[in-house]
Amino acid sequence: MNESAREKEAVLAVFAGLVRPLMRVAFEYGISASEIAAVVRRAYIQALEARFLDQQRTATDARLAVVAGLARSDVAALREAVRAGAPHSLPRAVNINQITNLLTVWHTHPGFSGAYGLAMELDVVPTAGSPRRSFSELVAAACPGAITVRCLSRAYVQKGADVRRIERMGRFLAAITGNFVHNLLRVNPEPIYFERAVISEELLSEAGRDKFLALSGERGQELLTELDTFLTRLATTEANTSGKRYGVGIYFFDAPPAQTTKEQTSEPADDEPNRKASPKVEEIDVLAGLGRQK
Helix, strand or coil: CCHHHHHHHHHHHHHHHHHHHHHHHHHHCCCCHHHHHHHHHHHHHHHHHHHHHHCCCCCCHHHHHHHHCCCHHHHHHHHHHHHHCCCCCCCCCCCHHHHHHHHHHHHHCCCCECHHHCECCCECCCCCCCCCCEHHHHHHHHCCCCCCCCCCCCCCCCCCCCHHHHHHHHHHHHHHHHHHHHHHHCCCCCCCCCCCCCCCCCCCCHHHHHHHHHHHHHHHHHHHHHHHHHHHHHHHHHCCCCCCCCCCCCCCCCCCHHHCCCCCCCCCHHHCCCCCCCCCCCCCCCCHHHCCCC
16 A cells, blocks of 8 residues: 555544544434435535635536536535525435425315315325325325335434534534644645643543543643633734634543553654745646536
C-alpha cells in the first residue's frame, strides 16, 4: 500500500471512528444504515456543490455525479431534497406529495371521510363483513403504485424527546471535528487551533473515575468562567460583523483501552508555528466538458 493509499485509509478510519459512538444513538432512535448512508450522500453533495461554487466551477448534476461516484439521477434527487428542505428521515421511496395526497383523500373523499371532513376509522387490511374501508384501499386511491410498507423503527421513542440536547450534540461534534480538520489542512499563516487531551495511563476504577470527573468539572468550570469573562471584554474592542464565532470546549470522556496512552502536552513537531507553508495544490478542471450539461 503506497503512501497515498495509507493516508486515504487513515481518513476513512477517521470517519469510522467518528460515527461508531453514534451507533448507540442510531439504535435507540431506530435509524437504519441506509438512512445514515443517505445523510452522508446528501452532506457530500452539499459540500461538493459549495466547493465548486467557491472555485467558480459550474455545479451541474453530471459534474457532481462524476466526482461523487453516484448516479446522476441520485444527485438530482439529493439536490432537489435540499432545495425542498426535505427532512433527513424521509424514506427515499416516499414522496412528500404522496403523504399530502393521502391525508387530503382521507379527509375529503366521501369514501374515507364523514361529515365536516372527519377522517373515518379504517381497518388495517380488508376484512370480510366489516362496514369500514381499509387503509390499503386508502393508499390505492390516494397513492397509486405505492405498494411498499416499511418499518422505520424497532424502538418506541416517546414524544417529547430532548430534541434540543440532540441538536446541541450535533453542533459541538461538528465543532470538534472542525478543529481537527482545520489543523490537518491548514496552511500558513493560518493559526494552529488549540487541541489537547489528557488520558490516564492506567485503567481506573469507577471510584477513580468519579474523583477525576469531580476535579475536571470543578477546574474546567473555573477555566470556562474565566474565558467567558475575557470574551465579554474582548467583544467591546474586537467585534466584527464579518467575523466568525470562536470557542473552547472541555469534555470528559472514556477511551478504549488501546488508546489509554498519555497524550503529548506540547506541540507535535510537524505543527510548529514556524514550519514551512504546505505546498498549494493546483487543481485542474478535468470535468470542464461536462459544464454545459444539465
